[in-house]
Amino acid sequence: MSRKIRLLVVEDEPAIRSGLVDVFVFHGYDVDAAADGPEGLLKASSGKYDLILLDIMLPGVNGLDICERIRQQDREQPIIMLTARSTDEDVIRGLSLGADDYVTKPFSIAQLVLRVQAVLRRARAGVEQATVIRLGDDVTIDTRNLCGTRGSDEISFTRREVEVLQYLHAHSDHPVSREELLAKVWGYSRHMEIETRTVDIHIAKLRRKIEPDAAEPRLLVTIRGAGYRLLKA
Ligand code: CA
Numbered sequence: 001m002s003r004k005i006r007l008l009v010v011e012d013e014p015a016i017r018s019g020l021v022d023v024f025v026f027h028g029y030d031v032d033a034a035a036d037g038p039e040g041l042l043k044a045s046s047g048k049y050d051l052i053l054l055d056i057m058l059p060g061v062n063g064l065d066i067c068e069r070i071r072q073q074d075r076e077q078p079i080i081m082l083t084a085r086s087t088d089e090d091v092i093r094g095l096s097l098g099a100d101d102y103v104t105k106p107f108s109i110a111q112l113v114l115r116v117q118a119v120l121r122r123a124r125a126g127v128e129q130a131t132v133i134r135l136g137d138d139v140t141i142d143t144r145n146l147c148g149t150r151g152s153d154e155i156s157f158t159r160r161e162v163e164v165l166q167y168l169h170a171h172s173d174h175p176v177s178r179e180e181l182l183a184k185v186w187g188y189s190r191h192m193e194i195e196t197r198t199v200d201i202h203i204a205k206l207r208r209k210i211e212p213d214a215a216e217p218r219l220l221v222t223i224r225g226a227g228y229r230l231l232k233a
Contacts, residue, residue, distance in 0.1 A: 006031075
């Protein structure tokens with residue numbers, strides 16, 4: 001990648017804001033900054049940043065609300081929350097709203113730089129993830145074109161169905177709970193009290209498409225009390 005990585009710092013405390021800008025400019029990033037909630041939301045919504053460092057306590061619109069608004073537009077935007085209090089509630093809320101990670105103030109700059117690099121690495125790995133998923137002996141799914149085959153049958157998928165499959169495929173080493181799917185694929189958070197049948201309905205639709213017998217799934221299985229798991233072979 002030849003262009004510089006673009007970072008947005010949303011932080012109302014001038015000393016921290018300018019400190020962060022200096023550090024990341026020093027590390028070779030192209031850094032922009034916002035000093036309050038509304039400016040942060042406006043800039044963050046532009047979608048032009050590779051990563052956003054987002055303070056929680058901000059004048060105007062707080063960081064959690066900004067995070068939620070960004071997620072409604074863009075599920076993939078990397079976000080790291082900066083929190084002054086290490087209260088679990090803020091952190092959990094931020095992560096359930098779709099932040100990739102969080103850092104508690106006062107933070108070590110070296111730590112923060114490492115966390116930023118890790119989140120960017122994961123984001124890039126996501127982009128490069130497999131476009132063709134193969135399951136069992138005879139199921140192939142083309143995630144880019146939302147279609148596939150089971151034996152000689154052609155199957156078509158909705159965007160959301162493919163996203164569910166991609167998520168389960170990328171996390172096939174463990175059962176994935178409904179809540180995790182809602183949070184990661186739908187971008188919903190617990191406090192929105194979304195009706196959870198939506199996950200079950202998608203799973204049932206997927207089974208009818210990829211399983212030889214949807215009543216006895218062998219690829220997309222239920223792990224009782226834990227969630228769903230995609231078995232590759
Ligand atoms: Ca603040």
